[in-house]
Amino acid sequence: MRCKDPIIVVKDLYVYFYTYAGIVQAINSVSLEICRGETYCLVGETGCGKSVTSKALTRLIKPPGRIEKGEIYYYPEPGKKIDIRKLSEEELRELRGYEISYIFQDPSTSLDPLYTLGYQVAETMAFHKVVHNIKDGIRKAVVVLKNAMMPDAETRVKAYPHELSGGLKQRGAIGISLANQPRLLIADEPTTALDVTIQAQIMDFLRKLKEKEGLTLLLITHNMGLVAEMCDTVAVMYAGEIVEEAPVEILFKNPMHPYTKGLLKAVPVHVGKKVTLQSIPGTVPNLIFPPPGCRFHPRCSYKFDPCDKKRPPMIEVEENHKVACWLYEKKG
Amino acid sequence: MAELRRFLIRRFLTFIPTLIGVTFIVYLIAAVVPANPARLWAGGQKANPQVIAMLVKEYHLNDPFYVQYYYFMKGFLENSMVSPVTGYKVWYEVKTYMPVTIQLTLISFVFILLIGIPLGIISALKKDTWIDATIRVVALVGVSVPIFWLAYLLIFLFFTKLGWITLSGTPTPPYSITGIPLIDSILKLDWHTQWEIIKRYWLPGIILAYPGIGVIARLVRNSFLDALGADFVDYVDARGLPKSQRYRHVLKNAMVPIITVLGLQFGGLLAGAPITETIFGLPGIGRFMLTSIYSFDYLSLMGGVFIIALIYMTVNLIVDILYALIDPRVRY
Numbered sequence: 036m037r038c039k040d041p042i043i044v045v046k047d048l049y050v051y052f053y054t055y056a057g058i059v060q061a062i063n064s065v066s067l068e069i070c071r072g073e074t075y076c077l078v079g080e081t082g083c084g085k086s087v088t089s090k091a092l093t094r095l096i097k098p099p100g101r102i103e104k105g106e107i108y109y110y111p112e113p114g115k116k117i118d119i120r121k122l123s124e125e126e127l128r129e130l131r132g133y134e135i136s137y138i139f140q141d142p143s144t145s146l147d148p149l150y151t152l153g154y155q156v157a158e159t160m161a162f163h164k165v166v167h168n169i170k171d172g173i174r175k176a177v178v179v180l181k182n183a184m185m186p187d188a189e190t191r192v193k194a195y196p197h198e199l200s201g202g203l204k205q206r207g208a209i210g211i212s213l214a215n216q217p218r219l220l221i222a223d224e225p226t227t228a229l230d231v232t233i234q235a236q237i238m239d240f241l242r243k244l245k246e247k248e249g250l251t252l253l254l255i256t257h258n259m260g261l262v263a264e265m266c267d268t269v270a271v272m273y274a275g276e277i278v279e280e281a282p283v284e285i286l287f288k289n290p291m292h293p294y295t296k297g298l299l300k301a302v303p304v305h306v307g308k309k310v311t312l313q314s315i316p317g318t319v320p321n322l323i324f325p326p327p328g329c330r331f332h333p334r335c336s337y338k339f340d341p342c343d344k345k346r347p348p349m350i351e352v353e354e355n356h357k358v359a360c361w362l363y364e365k366k367g
Numbered sequence: 368m369a370e371l372r373r374f375l376i377r378r379f380l381t382f383i384p385t386l387i388g389v390t391f392i393v394y395l396i397a398a399v400v401p402a403n404p405a406r407l408w409a410g411g412q413k414a415n416p417q418v419i420a421m422l423v424k425e426y427h428l429n430d431p432f433y434v435q436y437y438y439f440m441k442g443f444l445e446n447s448m449v450s451p452v453t454g455y456k457v458w459y460e461v462k463t464y465m466p467v468t469i470q471l472t473l474i475s476f477v478f479i480l481l482i483g484i485p486l487g488i489i490s491a492l493k494k495d496t497w498i499d500a501t502i503r504v505v506a507l508v509g510v511s512v513p514i515f516w517l518a519y520l521l522i523f524l525f526f527t528k529l530g531w532i533t534l535s536g537t538p539t540p541p542y543s544i545t546g547i548p549l550i551d552s553i554l555k556l557d558w559h560t561q562w563e564i565i566k567r568y569w570l571p572g573i574i575l576a577y578p579g580i581g582v583i584a585r586l587v588r589n590s591f592l593d594a595l596g597a598d599f600v601d602y603v604d605a606r607g608l609p610k611s612q613r614y615r616h617v618l619k620n621a622m623v624p625i626i627t628v629l630g631l632q633f634g635g636l637l638a639g640a641p642i643t644e645t646i647f648g649l650p651g652i653g654r655f656m657l658t659s660i661y662s663f664d665y666l667s668l669m670g671g672v673f674i675i676a677l678i679y680m681t682v683n684l685i686v687d688i689l690y691a692l693i694d695p696r697v698r699y
Binding site: 090093095097127128129130131132133136137139141144145146147148149150151158159162163195197208211212 | 597598599601602603604605606607608609612616619620623693694695696
């Protein structure tokens with residue numbers, strides 16, 4: 036156990052999507068632990084299963100997707116364990132948006148265009164019985180939006196999403212997600228759709244919020260800069276599997292998995308001498324027919340004998356630094 | 368609200384040029400037909416020249432057509448314009464025949480709403496099952512089958528074989544509030560007349576509605592599925608809102624395109640009314656207009672055109688208002 040006081044523990048999770056083309060093995064034996072109060076990052080390319088993993092945490096996977104197997108535990112308080120997979124739909128509903136909240140990538144599509152921002156804040160509170168009714172909620176929404184750094188919150192409560200800019204919309208969405216003061220906030224690429232200055236503001240806000248409220252943050256991103264800036268622990272995902280997990284300084288200083296190395300070489304660095312950016316050869320595999328053994332082996336330059344036959348185990352190479360790669364088998 | 372009033376005033380003002388435009392074009396078409404209306408009206412080959420001369424003078428037939436148009440509109444609106452063929456005032460004829468058509472289109476419209484919308488929703492909820500497939504075939508048939516063919520088929524079944532319908536006369540109650548028996552009998556709670564009207568009108572109503580039912584069912588299915596797949600629905604789920612609230616968001620978003628098409632459908636019903644009325648022997652404005660065309664009574668025809676254009680515009684005004692009420696992105 037990495038954490039003394041985990042808030043989420045996932046063990047051996049499998050999520051499959053049953054499509055016409057075949058069964059997409061989107062998540063393949065993912066295990067992770069998020070410690071209370073930390074910022075845990077999931078990084079990886081588009082389609083590697085970051086979002087699916089985060090949605091699986093509260094069983095938000097919709098058909099044709101299905102959680103095949105695995106255990107998901109949520110600890111609202113130290114020592115109090117809730118088995119997410121055994122909860123009823125109603126119990127899950129009470130959990131979502133109250134204890135565990137989400138922020139999605141694109142605020143212009145995640146807000147309903149036909150309702151005011153105030154209404155959408157209010158309904159989130161009202162259906163978790165934080166306020167008595169929608170009307171009461173709309174009154175409280177001003178405070179909620181102010182807390183989410185919404186300028187001029189009194190008038191913005193009555194605004195419809197199309198009347199707000201992208202940055203304001205995301206602040207609104209953050210306000211909605213934080214309205215019930217959740218313990219765990221899952222931010223799925225919260226700034227990808229925004230421009231850089233607003234990105235910085237929002238990230239700054241999330242960091243301050245964490246310090247103030249003791250919130251746990253699960254940040255999903257493909258932006259390595261954001262990872263370096265925000266995260267405590269990083270898990271690198273590739274083709275539905277976690278290939279490496281480490282505290283952020285260790286991961287950047289000493290990346291071990293060939294995929295992580297490739298990923299870091301593909302990030303522009305603005306200080307020091309000029310280094311040519313490198314891309315990882317090949318493309319993400321089709322997860323209906325995933326490569327046997329290590330899913331990364333067709334693109335890996337270190338490939339050797341067991342790679343295309345047996346799946347590498349998670350090897351703890353140093354304290355809290357785990358990597359799924361045959362290269363480190365003997366050393367670990 | 369001030370905006371809404373301005374919008375309404377503006378829309379009412381556009382009624383006038385539209386009405387003038389529609390009637391003027393129809394009048395133009397009637398006037399350029401190379402025929403001698405006065406001779407036709409006076410009795411054809413054996414017509415008395417004196418009568419012809421009188422008609423020419425009375426209806427300004429030697430004047431250019433726009434002058435004729437002016438005199439027609441003036442006479443029609445002052446209720447002094449008399450049809451040269453029937454001898455009745457045009458306004459009186461319109462008032463006599465209109466209630467039948469209004470009842471027919473209202474009943475058809477109710478059928479479209481009560482059958483088309485639920486079929487579409489069921490189809491969307493049971494997507495890609497045999498239920499969905501059946502509904503889609505029924506809808507496709509509705510769009511493609513000519514209504515006169517269907518009408519005779521169902522008359523054979525329900526009138527000749529089963530005797531479930533009446534095919535002559537129209538129930539008229541002894542009282543009159545709005546002049547439309549269907550609405551009057553509802554206001555008076557006169558269930559007997561109500562039942563008589565339904566017995567007379569349900570089959571023509573459903574036949575007139577059938578193509579519309581097909582169009583609406585398909586549209587509802589698609590817009591419902593679009594709304595269900597929208598990102599904000601995922602966000603509604605992620606916030607732990609109950610199912611009822613989820614359908615509230617989905618339905619409201621799905622209504623936007625549906626309302627627009629319902630307005631157009633009403634126009635389709637008015638256009639289809641002449642055929643249905645003729646087949647079922649209903650003395651409505653559609654059949655009256657057809658008869659007027661046969662007897663070259665374009666003055667009566669113009670009365671019908673005027674009133675139908677007015678109804679169509681009113682319905683679409685209501686649609687526009689509903690549209691703006693539902694969707695904040697459409698403001699006046």
